[in-house]
Amino acid sequence: MSSAQIEIQLIASLVAIACAIPGTFLVLRKMALISDAISHSILPGLVLGFFITQDLSSPWLIVMAALSGVVTVILVEYIQKTNLVKEDTAIGLVFPTMFSIGVILIAKNANDVHLDIDVVLLGELAFTPFDRMMVGDVDLGPKSLWVIGIILSSTIGLLIAFFKELKISTFDKGLATTLGFSPAIIHYGLMSVASVTTVGAFDAVGAILVVALMIAPAATAYLLTTDLKKMLGLAMIFGVFSAIVGYWLAHYLDASISGSMTTILGLLFLLVYLIAPGKGLIAVLYRNKQQRIEVSLLTFLLHLNNHSEIEERHINHLNEHINWRKVRAKFVVDLALKNNMVTIDEDIISLTEKGRIFTEKAINYIISNDPTEIEAIKEDFFLFRG
Amino acid sequence: MKNPNQKLAVAVDDLTVAYNYKPVLWDIDLAIPEGVLMAIVGPNGAGKSTLIKAILGILDPIAGSVQIYGKPYDKQRKLVAYVPQKGSVDWDFPTTAVDVVTMGTYGSLGWIKRPGRKEKKAALEALEKVGMLAFKDRQISQLSGGQQQRVFLARALVQDASIYFMDEPFQGVDATTEIAIINILKELRKKGKTVIVVHHDLQTVPEYFDWVTFLNVKKIATGPVKDIFNDDNLTKTYGINYKVSVQK
Ligand SMILES: Nc1ncnc2c1ncn2[C@@H]1O[C@H](COP(=O)(O)OP(=O)(O)O)[C@@H](O)[C@H]1O
Numbered sequence: 001m002s003s004a005q006i007e008i009q010l011i012a013s014l015v016a017i018a019c020a021i022p023g024t025f026l027v028l029r030k031m032a033l034i035s036d037a038i039s040h041s042i043l044p045g046l047v048l049g050f051f052i053t054q055d056l057s058s059p060w061l062i063v064m065a066a067l068s069g070v071v072t073v074i075l076v077e078y079i080q081k082t083n084l085v086k087e088d089t090a091i092g093l094v095f096p097t098m099f100s101i102g103v104i105l106i107a108k109n110a111n112d113v114h115l116d117i118d119v120v121l122l123g124e125l126a127f128t129p130f131d132r133m134m135v136g137d138v139d140l141g142p143k144s145l146w147v148i149g150i151i152l153s154s155t156i157g158l159l160i161a162f163f164k165e166l167k168i169s170t171f172d173k174g175l176a177t178t179l180g181f182s183p184a185i186i187h188y189g190l191m192s193v194a195s196v197t198t199v200g201a202f203d204a205v206g207a208i209l210v211v212a213l214m215i216a217p218a219a220t221a222y223l224l225t226t227d228l229k230k231m232l233g234l235a236m237i238f239g240v241f242s243a244i245v246g247y248w249l250a251h252y253l254d255a256s257i258s259g260s261m262t263t264i265l266g267l268l269f270l271l272v273y274l275i276a277p278g279k280g281l282i283a284v285l286y287r288n289k290q291q292r293i294e295v296s297l298l299t300f301l302l303h304l305n306n307h308s309e310i311e312e313r314h315i316n317h318l319n320e321h322i323n324w325r326k327v328r329a330k331f332v333v334d335l336a337l338k339n340n341m342v343t344i345d346e347d348i349i350s351l352t353e354k355g356r357i358f359t360e361k362a363i364n365y366i367i368s369n370d371p372t373e374i375e376a377i378k379e380d381f382f383l384f385r386g
Numbered sequence: 387m388k389n390p391n392q393k394l395a396v397a398v399d400d401l402t403v404a405y406n407y408k409p410v411l412w413d414i415d416l417a418i419p420e421g422v423l424m425a426i427v428g429p430n431g432a433g434k435s436t437l438i439k440a441i442l443g444i445l446d447p448i449a450g451s452v453q454i455y456g457k458p459y460d461k462q463r464k465l466v467a468y469v470p471q472k473g474s475v476d477w478d479f480p481t482t483a484v485d486v487v488t489m490g491t492y493g494s495l496g497w498i499k500r501p502g503r504k505e506k507k508a509a510l511e512a513l514e515k516v517g518m519l520a521f522k523d524r525q526i527s528q529l530s531g532g533q534q535q536r537v538f539l540a541r542a543l544v545q546d547a548s549i550y551f552m553d554e555p556f557q558g559v560d561a562t563t564e565i566a567i568i569n570i571l572k573e574l575r576k577k578g579k580t581v582i583v584v585h586h587d588l589q590t591v592p593e594y595f596d597w598v599t600f601l602n603v604k605k606i607a608t609g610p611v612k613d614i615f616n617d618d619n620l621t622k623t624y625g626i627n628y629k630v631s632v633q634k
């Protein structure tokens with residue numbers, strides 16, 4: 001690996017971590033779209049910043065751009081408060097307007113300047129190592145690395161300091177208010193961090209990858225954990241993973257780096273969506289099937305429990321009585337046999353002791369509907385697992 | 387009607403609250419004495435939740451004032467705990483029962499400081515009290531409605547407040563949980579706390595509460611259950627001619 005390659009991966013990884021932090025809270029606040037809005041509407045801020053300073057590398061550009069991100073959020077909320085349109089409509093109204101103001105400003109006044117719309121949208125990660133931070137003759141590494149490094153350090157600092165405030169105001173705004181943690185302050189704080197991160201990152205990776213890095217890793221992590229800290233950690237890991245794998249994919253395919261990273265982020269989400277335990281698609285389908293089987297089994301056991309007559313318990317009568325197809329009946333009988341809940345003697349099915357106890361406990365649970373009761377029998381019997 | 391020596395826990399004066407400039411509560415005066423277990427009753431949309439939110443500063447009133455033990459709410463936060471109506475949080479949030487209860491301690495911690503061993507212990511004790519210790523590590527959407535309500539009650543208990551506001555704590559809970567909750571509320575009253583509950587089941591008002599406020603956009607009446615819980619006030623509040631089905 002050349003040092004440029006290492007630097008590119010390092011920058012992309014830091015961007016991924018810096019995005020994952022505000023991204024996690026945006027996803028939990030169901031505000032994923034706002035990151036899209038911010039990423040597009042910082043453009044007029046950048047251009048205005050350039051007009052004022054006449055210097056493309058001035059930190060004022062970042063400040064102005066972040067400010068226009070926050071202005072976007074305020075505008076969206078203001079329009080939404082009129083109750084004339086829904087939030088997504090308000091977002092859809094604001095950010096294209098902001099973006100096009102930026103485009104017009106560039107076209108009218110800054111044609112000679114290197115502010116290229118393509119670069120704004122897709123970024124140019126591959127060029128980041130060439131723009132160095134120099135102090136005198138000393139090379140301190142790529143400038144992007146410094147920018148994103150500083151942003152990431154402050155974001156982590158803020159996260160550690162205000163983790164509890166972020167959590168409570170995201171989870172329960174009412175409680176946050178009554179306890180004296182102003183949700184408005186935390187909200188605009190988060191929006192400012194999201195704006196600054198977007199500005200700092202998009203020079204390197206472009207507006208689209210910024211949005212992808214904020215939302216996709218957090219959404220993926222959300223499927224895997226019930227712990228906010230773990231969700232943050234996983235989102236960071238997924239972001240860094242996609243950044244590095246995406247980089248090498250682009251390298252071998254000779255494709256756009258941002259494009260490859262975004263693709264990996266999408267694929268990763270798809271994979272987790274399918275296989276995540278609990279919330280994943282396969283797990284849900286499996287659980288539904290399992291529940292169907294278990295309900296059938298219980299119906300069958302109840303039938304046996306209610307009928308002592310031989311003819312009711314004859315294996316051939318089960319199809320008629322419980323009205324199942326042969327396959328299902330056989331499946332259920334096999335399942336009951338395997339769990340030692342029934343015995344078959346000359347085609348007559350009888351409940352075993354274990355089967356009887358199970359059936360009674362299950363009936364008790366169904367009648368009382370007491371969730372604590374299920375706790376006790378869950379361990380013993382597989383019916384109420386999960 | 388009121389014992390003049392009794393301290394006022396909550397005093398509401400001329401409170402008017404609006405959403406988008408449309409008032410939903412008009413000119414409410416309310417004096418809640420310390421140590422009562424009070425029901426707020428009224429039909430759907432009467433403004434019961436709105437009243438609590440305005441008292442707690444979650445909503446800004448367009449007129450009027452609220453005092454908690456004689457001072458504005460801002461200065462008395464630590465004296466007040468609130469159990470919101472069930473729909474108000476995101477149940478899929480990545481958090482567990484014990485984590486939610488621990489949030490009740492955030493108020494006494496203030497900004498930046500993080501909950502430590504003491505707060506965790508208080509949370510576990512509160513969970514124990516509401517009979518939910520066994521479920522402490524469950525993600526909250528994996529709890530039944532009654533269990534969720536108990537967790538939120540535990541969160542209020544851990545705040546160790548003087549005044550408790552609860553918005554329909556019996557909504558969607560089974561009979562066992564309802565009794566468990568009301569017993570805890572009565573215990574709070576015994577300790578001299580003031581408990582204010584939005585309540586829907588008129589049948590149980592005389593059995594559970596000693597104080598009641600009738601509300602429907604305006605305040606209809608407020609006072610001891612034995613004095614004012616009658617057909618007249620019920621009819622004024624609910625609009626229909628209310629024939630007592632409620633025995634006292
Ligand atoms: N966020 C809101 N925006 C606009 N109107 C609201 C809002 N919340 C409640 N309302 C209206 O205010 C009135 C009182 O609501 P609420 O206090 O929730 O009633 P209750 O709790 O007594 O059922 C209702 O007419 C309701 O439609």
Ligand SMILES: [Mg+2]
Nearest residue numbers: 434435436471
């Ligand atoms: Mg309500």
